[in-house]
Amino acid sequence: MKITHLTFIYFITFIFIPFLVYASGVNLQVTINGTCGNGTIDSGEECDGSNLNGKSCSTQGFSGGTLSCNSNCTFNTSSCTTAAPVPAGGGGGGGGFYVAPAIGVTFSGRAYPKSTITVLKDAQIAATTIADANANFSVSVTGISSGNYIFSVYSEDSKGIRSSLLTFPVSVTSGATTNIGGVFIAPTIAVDKSEVKRGDNIAIFGQSVPSGEITIAVSSEEEFFGKTAADPNGAYLYNFDTTQLDMGQHFTKSKAAKEGAISSFSKAISFLVGTKNVSAQPAKCPAKADLNNDCRVNLVDFSIAAYWHKRALSTEFKPKEIERLNGDGKVDLIDFSIMAFYWTG
Amino acid sequence: MEQETRRRRQGVKTLLVSCCLLLVATSVFATVISFDSKTTQAQVDKNFEVTLFVNTEQENINAFEGKIIFPNDLLDLKEIRDGNTIVNFWVERPHKEQGTGDKKQGEIAFSGITPGGYEGEKGLLFSAVFRALREGDGVLEVKDVKALLNDGKGTPARLSLSPFKFIVSKEDPLVPGLLIPAPEDIEPPESFKPEIARDSTIFDGKWFLVFATQDKASGVDHYEILETRSGIVGTWIKRQGTWMKAESPYVLQDQNLRSWIYVKALDKTGNERIAVVKPRYPLKWYERWEIWIIIVLGLVIAYAVYKATRSKRQGARK
Numbered sequence: 001m002k003i004t005h006l007t008f009i010y011f012i013t014f015i016f017i018p019f020l021v022y023a024s025g026v027n028l029q030v031t032i033n034g035t036c037g038n039g040t041i042d043s044g045e046e047c048d049g050s051n052l053n054g055k056s057c058s059t060q061g062f063s064g065g066t067l068s069c070n071s072n073c074t075f076n077t078s079s080c081t082t083a084a085p086v087p088a089g090g091g092g093g094g095g096g097f098y099v100a101p102a103i104g105v106t107f108s109g110r111a112y113p114k115s116t117i118t119v120l121k122d123a124q125i126a127a128t129t130i131a132d133a134n135a136n137f138s139v140s141v142t143g144i145s146s147g148n149y150i151f152s153v154y155s156e157d158s159k160g161i162r163s164s165l166l167t168f169p170v171s172v173t174s175g176a177t178t179n180i181g182g183v184f185i186a187p188t189i190a191v192d193k194s195e196v197k198r199g200d201n202i203a204i205f206g207q208s209v210p211s212g213e214i215t216i217a218v219s220s221e222e223e224f225f226g227k228t229a230a231d232p233n234g235a236y237l238y239n240f241d242t243t244q245l246d247m248g249q250h251f252t253k254s255k256a257a258k259e260g261a262i263s264s265f266s267k268a269i270s271f272l273v274g275t276k277n278v279s280a281q282p283a284k285c286p287a288k289a290d291l292n293n294d295c296r297v298n299l300v301d302f303s304i305a306a307y308w309h310k311r312a313l314s315t316e317f318k319p320k321e322i323e324r325l326n327g328d329g330k331v332d333l334i335d336f337s338i339m340a341f342y343w344t345g
Numbered sequence: 346m347e348q349e350t351r352r353r354r355q356g357v358k359t360l361l362v363s364c365c366l367l368l369v370a371t372s373v374f375a376t377v378i379s380f381d382s383k384t385t386q387a388q389v390d391k392n393f394e395v396t397l398f399v400n401t402e403q404e405n406i407n408a409f410e411g412k413i414i415f416p417n418d419l420l421d422l423k424e425i426r427d428g429n430t431i432v433n434f435w436v437e438r439p440h441k442e443q444g445t446g447d448k449k450q451g452e453i454a455f456s457g458i459t460p461g462g463y464e465g466e467k468g469l470l471f472s473a474v475f476r477a478l479r480e481g482d483g484v485l486e487v488k489d490v491k492a493l494l495n496d497g498k499g500t501p502a503r504l505s506l507s508p509f510k511f512i513v514s515k516e517d518p519l520v521p522g523l524l525i526p527a528p529e530d531i532e533p534p535e536s537f538k539p540e541i542a543r544d545s546t547i548f549d550g551k552w553f554l555v556f557a558t559q560d561k562a563s564g565v566d567h568y569e570i571l572e573t574r575s576g577i578v579g580t581w582i583k584r585q586g587t588w589m590k591a592e593s594p595y596v597l598q599d600q601n602l603r604s605w606i607y608v609k610a611l612d613k614t615g616n617e618r619i620a621v622v623k624p625r626y627p628l629k630w631y632e633r634w635e636i637w638i639i640i641v642l643g644l645v646i647a648y649a650v651y652k653a654t655r656s657k658r659q660g661a662r663k
Contacts, residue, residue, distance in 0.1 A: 267497075
């Protein structure tokens with residue numbers, strides 16, 4: 001009799017409850033938070049950032065390709081390739097099987113040390129990675145169809161300031177991995193004053209590659225150029241004497257050069273030369289187009305703007321249109337163009 | 346006096362040369378919006394395809410807008426294909442619009458953006474497949490076109506527009522590849538990630554869902570949505586029939602965000618891709634009817650096993 005009761009309990013425990021757990025969609029997951037992301041291989045980590053612990057695709061059983069590290073410090077073999085076996089010349093044989101090469105695009109190049117790099121595929125986030133201490137990165141987007149894509153790459157520096165988007169129209173061919181190397185993300189840029197008293201210095205700073213040569217351009221009636229060097233962390237600072245500038249609004253931008261490679265210019269930021277000094281905080285959020293205040297410009301903002309396209313603006317939306325779009329009291333293509341410029345995905 | 350005339354002639358020459366140079370420079374650096382087709386000769390009762398391209402001439406363009414004007418009496422618009430377009434998000438997906446003036450003219454309006462901008466020589470905007478209705482000469486034109494620079498201000502780019510002239514005849518123009526087959530497409534639309542959002546300025550502050558994807562071969566045809574609070578079993582049952590056609594942004598029915606949301610993107614050949622959004626506040630296990638069905642079923646089975654075992658043992662004792 002006791003045994004029969006036990007059978008009943010065992011049935012409930014080992015057969016019924018696991019089924020119940022499965023049906024209720026409960027996921028049991030154990031996460032060990034270690035020091036992943038410090039660039040050093042710690043206990044339980046296969047890799048960390050660009051530190052692959054001397055491993056490559058071939059040591060992982062592949063014939064080639066690029067091994068990278070996932071954000072949870074495990075190997076990412078999605079860009080590793082397996083050579084297709086040469087078809088046997090008759091006579092049976094067998095054994096081998098054809099592994100279709102993954103269709104994908106790999107981006108590699110320079111950003112800022114330990115910075116986050118985001119890849120957008122057709123304007124939506126497709127992959128992110130972290131650059132190593134030398135600002136080098138490699139990131140792959142796989143699982144895509146053949147066709148034309150617009151890929152964009154941007155990075156975020158140690159202060160959370162985003163670079164401008166670097167855009168690559170790519171035609172992806174079936175069964176091939178496209179490598180886009182030599183990507184050099186433009187420096188980030190900020191100023192310490194939104195208004196500077198004429199004759200005082202304004203600090204222009206940001207981040208780029210370690211020890212890179214930074215060229216600063218300040219627009220006026222004539223354009224002024226200055227050069228400075230980034231420190232080993234990629235940070236740079238240039239004090240610009242505003243004596244030579246006229247009163248009014250001016251723009252500054254920067255670009256970096258290292259080992260013969262030159263980045264494009266950063267986005268231009270503005271400051272006023274006037275009669276007093278007004279300090280400025282580096283802007284982490286996009287200056288324009290962020291309609292839902294989440295510090296991103298993406299499909300949500302596009303949808304909000306699209307809602308107001310060809311409609312009379314409500315009293316609630318009007319101030320937002322003035323502040324975040326072009327302020328002409330309507331939502332049209334110009335507003336969408338502004339949005340496309342400040343896009344973060 | 347003669348010197349004065351010479352000086353004037355010299356001035357006119359300089360002015361003419363400057364004007365010519367200016368014109369050349371303008372045309373060199375203008376963004377070109379043009380048509381391309383396999384042929385300029387169409388056959389009555391047959392389809393022909395015309396594609397609209399952009400050549401940005403080293404400019405970075407991030408927004409496009411315009412209208413294609415076509416003769417309604419000569420051509421019937423059968424289909425618009427935007428499968429491989431450089432436009433990432435359409436503000437107005439290319440569509441036929443009834444012309445405001447001349448009823449003999451049909452219009453295809455379009456408007457969209459490419460975040461980060463496009464710089465290239467042959468960026469595909471979209472294709473239009475027409476059926477030729479009768480013999481005659483016709484022209485496809487683009488009007489009200491805008492291409493805006495990726496400069497954060499929406500500055501208009503200089504434009505150069507090229508019309509497309511064609512002839513419709515009864516005879517077969519014998520142009521290879523003139524038949525317009527449906528694009529071969531065995532792949533589903535690209536994977537995508539819908540996002541739940543809320544903004545006080547639209548939909549009375551209700552939660553809505555945004556989604557977008559592309560299909561590189563035939564193009565996305567439409568989206569369908571399924572909201573369900575059920576788990577696996579209930580969803581399986583619902584997925585058999587209660588999908589609703591939807592567009593982004595979509596106002597969620599379940600404003601408490603307790604439902605699983607399934608978004609299906611279908612391309613023009615019927616391939617589909619489903620994206621799933623998990624409920625932000627999922628139901629507790631005891632709030633789900635299928636869990637209770639499983640519990641009751643389990644108990645019934647367990648009781649039946651128990652009874653069977655018991656009667657077997659009792660039988661064995663006897």
